[in-house]
Amino acid sequence: MTPCFREQQRFSDPGQEPPPEWTAPTPPHGFPAQPLQTAPPVPPAPPVTGPSAADPPPELPPQTSPVPLPAPYLDLSTVALLGQPKQAPTRGWRRWLYLGTFKLVNLGESPEVTSQTTLIEEAGRxxxxxxxxxxxxxxxxxxxxxxxxxxxxxxxxxxxxxxxxxxxxxxxxxxxxxxxxxxxxxxxxxxxxxxxxxxxxxxxxxxxxxxxxxxxxxxxxxxxxxxxxxxxxxxxxxxxxxxxxxxxxxxxxxxxxxxxxxxxxxxxxxxxxxxxxxxxxxxxxxxxxxxxxxxxxxxxxxxxxxxxxxxxxxxxxxxxxxxxxxxxxxxxxxxxxxxxxxxxxxxxxxxxxxxxxxxxxxxxxxxxxxxxxxxxxxxxx
Missing domain, CATH: 3.40.50.300 (P-loop containing nucleotide triphosphate hydrolases)
Structure with a gap:
């Protein structure tokens, strides 16, 4: 027959006096520090004369993930804040179309003008x-x-x-x-x-x-x-x-x-x-x-x-x-x-x-x- 909880003494009576170590005064200098338990010294390994096929491969140190860099501040340049305006055409039929539509249709510069502008920028490097x-x-x-x-x-x-x-x-x-x-x-x-x-x-x-x-x-x-x-x-x-x-x-x-x-x-x-x-x-x-x-x-x-x-x-x-x-x-x-x-x-x-x-x-x-x-x-x- 399985004993009851009280017989197993798994719960104590609230009216019972607490153990004396619970009410003992704290020493003036605190409790004595317990010595750290250190592992016994490991004897030096014998010198390795050559690799052995039975030896396990050496363990590599764990790789730590790089610390993520903080996000850069928002670029406050003029292009970032206002956008890059589309260049109005300066010559040819694109120019006439741009002016004829009261500057509503802007096809930009022609490939020839864009190429020449690139050459001018390179020459002015x-x-x-x-x-x-x-x-x-x-x-x-x-x-x-x-x-x-x-x-x-x-x-x-x-x-x-x-x-x-x-x-x-x-x-x-x-x-x-x-x-x-x-x-x-x-x-x-x-x-x-x-x-x-x-x-x-x-x-x-x-x-x-x-x-x-x-x-x-x-x-x-x-x-x-x-x-x-x-x-x-x-x-x-x-x-x-x-x-x-x-x-x-x-x-x-x-x-x-x-x-x-x-x-x-x-x-x-x-x-x-x-x-x-x-x-x-x-x-x-x-x-x-x-x-x-x-x-x-x-x-x-x-x-x-x-x-x-x-x-x-x-x-x-x-x-x-x-x-x-x-x-x-x-x-x-x-x-x-x-x-x-x-x-x-x-x-x-x-x-x-x-x-x-x-x-x-x-x-x-x-x-x-x-x-x-x-x-x-x-x-x-």
Whole structure:
């Protein structure tokens, strides 16, 4: 027979006195601390002489999940708060439709305008420090000086910083003839007074500026001067200019062995090799790359930009696509500049007088060159 609850003494009588330890006073210094029970020391494991197939694999420590980062604050930029307004069309039938519907139908810009806007943004890429561009060719008459002047004018008209072109031709250069002449000073005068140049206004006394804001530093044209423009002269010139200009373009001579070429190649961040659309022009440009490869400038050749410049109307049977394919295998990019009657004049250059196709080609050339600009926070060499 199962005993009852009272017999099992599972409940106590409320009237019964509590045990004495329940009512005992607390010691003045508290209860004595009980010693912690620690595991006995583990003897060191014997040295392992080699892995055994019977041994279990070692246990890896548990992987802890990464602490979640706090949620970022809401972006308070103008675009985030007000949205990106749709750009109204600026030309073509889209513009007429936009105005004809009292600005109710806005189809946005055409793909052509959007592409040109992208090229302008690339050409105007922010640049920290000074970036040096050298334009060269072994053959004369291929439009090397014209490419220097038009590319510099394109950069100067699309950017907000200062752009200058230097005539480093040891012979009588013609770069100064591409802009209105404002001063008879040359690079010789700049070097003579280099110690006293402490500001941009001091340099401006030796340069001429065109409508595009491109400045040109002329070479020595006095036939009585017999001293050649040496490598040290060019290095000192660039040392002065790079303190006040973001882009320095150099119009090199046709010879690769003249004294200034060593400093030009040492200072250049990118090379632009100019070729005409003729057979001898293409061969001379390719020979220029061969000479650079043979003299330890392989990196400059791989990063170079080849320009096939049409110095005359297309009348021959040269396959320009094969010329482009040849240089595309050796250089970073190849671009073609079409023939333009304004450039054929050989006088001062005005971008407004160029054909739209020529201006588009020069803008593409500027964008290609600008893609090699150092990233923000990494100044140019």
């Amino acid at each position: 922010p640049l920290r420090g000074c970036y040096r561009i050298a334009v060269l060719s072994l053959k004369g008459g291929v439009g090397k000086t014209t490419v220097t002047a038009t590319l510099g004018a394109t950069f100067a008209s699309t950017r907000g910083d200062r752009v200058i072109a230097v005539d480093a031709n040891p012979d009588r250069g013609t770069l100064s003839q591409k802009v209105p002449l404002e001063t008879p000073a040359t690079v010789r005068h700049l070097l003579r007074d280099a110690e006293g140049i402490t500001s941009y206004s001091d340099v401006r006394r030796y340069t001429s500026q065109g409508p595009s804001r491109l400045e040109v530093l002329a070479s020595e044209s006095d036939p009585a001067v017999s001293k050649a423009f040496s490598s040290s002269d060019y290095a000192r010139t660039v040392e002065v200019l790079e303190r006040y200009y973001s882009l320095v373009l150099t119009d090199c001579g046709t010879g690769m062995l003249h004294s200034a070429m060593a400093a030009v190649l040492a200072k250049a961040d990118v090379l632009i090799v100019v070729s005409s659309g003729s057979v001898d022009g293409a061969r001379s440009a390719s020979a220029t790359l061969d000479w650079l490869d043979a003299h330890g400038h392989q990196d400059l050749v791989r990063n170079a930009v080849a320009v096939v410049n049409a110095v005359r109307p297309r009348s021959g049977k040269v396959d320009l696509q094969k010329v482009v394919d040849h240089f595309s295998r050796r250089c970073r990019a190849v671009l073609q500049v079409p023939f333009d009657p304004h450039l054929e004049e050989g006088a001062e250059i005005s971008l407004e007088r160029l054909k739209p196709a020529t201006r588009q080609a020069l803008l593409e050339l500027a964008a290609v060159v600008a893609r090699d600009f150092p990233a923000p926070g990494h100044p140019a060499n």
